[in-house]
Amino acid sequence: MASQRTAVVTGASSGIGAATATELAAQGFHVVLGARRTERIEELAREIGGTAHRLDVTDPESVERFCAAFGPVDVLVNNAGGAHGSAPVAQAVEDDWRWMWETNVLGTMRVTKALLPRLVESGDGHVVTVTSVAALEAYSNGSGYTSAKHAESALHRTLRFEHNGEPVRFTEVLPGMVETEFSLVRFAGDSERAAKVYEGMTPLQAKDIAEVIGFAVTRPPHVNMDTIVVKARDQLTATQAYRHS
Ligand code: NAP
Numbered sequence: 001m002a003s004q005r006t007a008v009v010t011g012a013s014s015g016i017g018a019a020t021a022t023e024l025a026a027q028g029f030h031v032v033l034g035a036r037r038t039e040r041i042e043e044l045a046r047e048i049g050g051t052a053h054r055l056d057v058t059d060p061e062s063v064e065r066f067c068a069a070f071g072p073v074d075v076l077v078n079n080a081g082g083a084h085g086s087a088p089v090a091q092a093v094e095d096d097w098r099w100m101w102e103t104n105v106l107g108t109m110r111v112t113k114a115l116l117p118r119l120v121e122s123g124d125g126h127v128v129t130v131t132s133v134a135a136l137e138a139y140s141n142g143s144g145y146t147s148a149k150h151a152e153s154a155l156h157r158t159l160r161f162e163h164n165g166e167p168v169r170f171t172e173v174l175p176g177m178v179e180t181e182f183s184l185v186r187f188a189g190d191s192e193r194a195a196k197v198y199e200g201m202t203p204l205q206a207k208d209i210a211e212v213i214g215f216a217v218t219r220p221p222h223v224n225m226d227t228i229v230v231k232a233r234d235q236l237t238a239t240q241a242y243r244h245s
Contacts, residue, residue: 004028004029004030005028005029005030005074005075005122006029006030006031006032006070006071006072006073006074006075007021007024007029007030007031007032007073007074007075007076007077007217008031008032008034008070008073008075008076008077008111008115009021009024009031009032009033009034009077009079010034010035010055010057010076010077010078010079010080010107010111011034011035011057011079011080011081012031012033012034012035012041012044012052012079013033013035013036013037013040013041013044014035014037014040014180014181015178015180015181015182015206016079016130016175016178016180016206016209016210017033017035017077017079017080018040018044018206019205019206019207019209019210020077020079020206020209020210020213020214021033021044021045021048021050022044022047022048022210023207023210023211023213023214024075024077024210024213024214024217025048025049025050026048026214027214027217027218029074029075030049030050030051031045031048031050031051032050032051032052032053032069032070032073033045033050033051033052033053034052034053034054034055034057034066034080034111035054035055035080036054036055036056038052038054041053051069051070053065053066053069053070054066055080055111057080057102057103057106057107057108057110057111058099058102058103058106058107060110063107063110063111063114064114066111067111067114067115071118072118072121072122073115073118073119073122073125074119074122074124074125074126075119075125075126075127075128075217076111076112076115076119076125076126076127076128077128077129077130077213078107078108078111078112078127078128078129078130078152078156079130080103080107080108080111081103081104081107081108081130081148081149081152082100082103082104082182082185082186083100083142083144083145083182083185083186084096084099084100084144084145084185084186084188085144085186085188086141086142086186086187087141087144088140088141088143089143092143092144093144096144097144097148100144100145100148101144101147101148101151103148104145104148104149104151104152105148105151105152105155108129108152108155108156109155112127112129112155112159116159116163116168119168120163120166120167120168122167123167124167124168124169124221125167125168125169126168126169126170126171126216126217127156127159127168127169127170127171128171128172128173128213128216128217129152129153129155129156129170129171129172129173130173130175130209130213131149131152131153131156131172131173131174132145132149132174132175132176133174133175133176133229133231133237133238134146134149134150134238135149135150135152135153135172135174136153136174136229136238137237137238137239139237139238139239140239142238145186146238153172153174156170156172157170157172160224160226167221169221169223169224170224170226171213171216171217171224171225171226171227171228172226172227172228173209173212173213173216173228173230174227174228174229174230175204175209175230175231176204176229176230176231176232176235176238177197177198177201177203177204177231177232177235177241178203178204178205178206178208178209179198179203179204179205179206180206183195183197183198199243199245200243200244200245201232201234201235201241201242201243201244202232202233202234203232203234203235204230204231204232208230209230212228212230216228
C-alpha cells in the first residue's frame with residue numbers, strides 16, 4: 001500500500017485554510033496545520049487526524065521551527081495572508097503595508113523556500129498559493145493589499161520557471177469575495193463594516209475554494225493547473241458585485 005501523502009496548510013486556523021485542511025484530509029492526506037492561534041489548529045487537527053504546529057510566517061525562526069517539526073512533504077498550500085486597512089496611497093499606513101507584505105509575500109517566500117527541497121524530493125510535489133483577484137487588478141483604497149498580492153503572484157509564477165522539468169507542480173488560486181474572517185481582520189474587528197462587504201450578494205464560502213484546491217492537487221502528476229480564478233456569480237471585478245437588495 002502506498003504511504004499516506006502529506007499536505008502542509010499555512011493559515012489553517014480559519015477560513016480558506018481551515019476548509020482546505022479539512023478537504024485535503026478527506027482526500028486522504030495527512031495534513032500539517034500551521035497558524036498563530038494554536039488552540040484552533042490543535043482542535044481542527046484532532047477532528048481531521050492531522051498535526052498542528054504554531055507558525056508565524058512573518059518570523060523566520062518560527063518558520064524554521066515549524067518546518068523542522070515534520071518530515072516528507074508532498075503538497076504545500078500557501079494560504080496564510082490577508083489585508084489590513086483601506087487607506088488611499090496618500091494616507092498609506094506603513095505598519096499596515098508592512099503587515100501585508102510580511103505576511104502575504106515574505107511569508108510565502110519563507111515557507112516555500114524551506115519546503116521546496118522536500119517537495120521536489122517527494123517525486124510529485126505541489127505548491128498551491130492562494131493569492132486573490134487583487135493580484136490581477138488595482139483599485140482605490142486597496143494598494144497595500146493589491147501590491148502585496150501582485151508580488152505574491154509574481155513570486156509564485158517565477159517558481160514555475162525556476163523548477164520547470166522537476167517533479168513539482170505550481171497552482172495559483174485567485175479567489176474573489178469569500179465570506180471568512182478576512183474582512184473582520186481588514187477592518188480591525190469592526191464586524192458591522194465587515195458584514196457590509198457581502199451585503200445583498202451571495203459570496204463564495206471557504207469550502208468552495210477548498211474544493212478547487214482539492215481538485216487541483218488530486219490531478220495526475222503530468223497535469224499542472226497553472227492559474228485558477230474563482231468568483232461568486234454575483235461578483236464581476238474586485239470591486240463590482242451585483243447587490244440584490
Ligand atoms: P481568514 O479567515 O482571516 O484567514 C487567514 C489565515 O491566515 C488565518 O488562519 C490566520 O491565522 C493566518 N495568518 C495570518 N497571519 C499569519 C501569520 N503571520 N502566520 C501564520 N498564519 C497567519 O481569511 P481567508 O479569507 O481565509 O484568507 C486566506 C487567504 O485567502 C489569504 O491569503 C487571503 O489574502 C486570501 N484571499 C481571501 C479572500 C476573501 O475574500 N476572503 C479573497 C481572496 C484571497 P492566525 O491568525 O491564527 O495566525
